[in-house]
Amino acid sequence: MQGETAPFACLIRWNVLSLDQWTERFAQARRASLLQSYDYARAACPVLGLKARWGVIEIDGAVAGLVQILETAFPGHILHGVHLDRGPVWLPGFGAPDHVAAVFHCLNRVMPRRLGRRRRFIPDVVDTPDMRDALAHAGLRARGSSYQTIWLDLDPDDDTRRAALRKSWRSELTKAQHNNALHVDWTTNTQTIDDVIIGYHADRTLRGYPGPSVKMVRALARQFFATNNLLVGSVRLQNETIAMVLVLIHGSSATYQIGWTTEAGRDYHAHHLLLWDSSVILKQRGVRDFDLGGISDDKDGLAVFKTGLGGTIVRTPGFYD
Structure with a gap:
């Protein structure tokens, strides 16, 4: 039928x-x-x-x-x-x-x-x-289980969104923002693109989590960079890069594509800085919706972290033929 x-x-x-x-x-x-x-x-x-x-x-x-x-x-x-x-x-x-x-x-x-x-x-x-x-x-x-991702609404102003952060998330962001030893940079060029991809490959190899291939990420970064729709952010502690993210902009939406962090990055809440700053930059560019990426379990650590930023879990039916 x-x-x-x-x-x-x-x-x-x-x-x-x-x-x-x-x-x-x-x-x-x-x-x-x-x-x-x-x-x-x-x-x-x-x-x-x-x-x-x-x-x-x-x-x-x-x-x-x-x-x-x-x-x-x-x-x-x-x-x-x-x-x-x-x-x-x-x-x-x-x-x-x-x-x-x-x-x-x-x-x-x-x-x-x-x-x-x-x-x-x-x-x-x-x-x-x-x-x-x-x-x-x-x-x-129906041929497969549902898919879940987390969307962040960027329509509210920054003060309103900050007030809506989970209390612990906001506290950790504030600590990172007040730490003068940390330096956040949003320079997007061929060098920072290479740096975030190399770091992603090393982190994914070490920890064994699923994700797009390096070849695919490079192709995406090249295309989105050419159309001025790419953001690369990094956090440095003294002379060491401790976290990086790569974000793709598409229309009035954007997607957190890859990111990585070191143990020091986790200790200093570097990803709190990068996700918050990326949301501010995206809003300034007219982006209204930020896809923070898929999750396998709405109660795992990754989901808890992303929803702390104010994101909403959205479940879709999955794969059909």
Whole structure:
């Protein structure tokens, strides 16, 4: 079964917008995922051996959102892979369960499930019974567990956001800010990009946590640096760098991509400095939503740390085909 009849008429028009038009519309969306951004496609496709397509979603004749898919195909499309990761991107006023059902019903019609086609849909919708019903009615099958990330709303002013920090988080940030031995720097250039990636690779190798490959991070950093959408921050203690982060900006949203810290960095709360400063810088640049990154457990240390900054855990339904 490819799904029931959609409650709205939905049309996806592919590759009809200029880059400027796509960028303008993308910036209108709240909580737009990194994986749906044009810069991400430009960076990831050569690394993954994929090609991108960009769709404008129209529901009952109105422009409702954007969708970016990455594809792999062999001659004649006998074998075809379709990746829709953390999308679509909904424009204001859209994204209700009926809209979600309509767009995935449309995708089912355009790219039906068949022998030789591998589909990976990771809908970027809040995991609720209504949303799961909408995906099922569109003919999608659940194939994986839910995904959780933490979003920080940057609309409130800095004083309001600081007052909303968890008390212990705010106390540790204040200690770090008043420590004259620490120096925070937000210089983004080829040297600092190399430094944060080298440190990330060493830290990930030592501690064994999951994360993007060094090749992918380098490709992302190169692309986002070229479009002035990259931030690299570091904290030094005397002559030693004790923590670094790399943040990607996409539309009116941004994503904490990688970071690392030393034991001294943890002792001196260096990441409190970097995350707080990055939120201030992003707000100054017009960013409204900051994706602090995925978590595996909403009660683990990483989740507790990120929610201390004021972030909200958002759970999506996971992987479908």
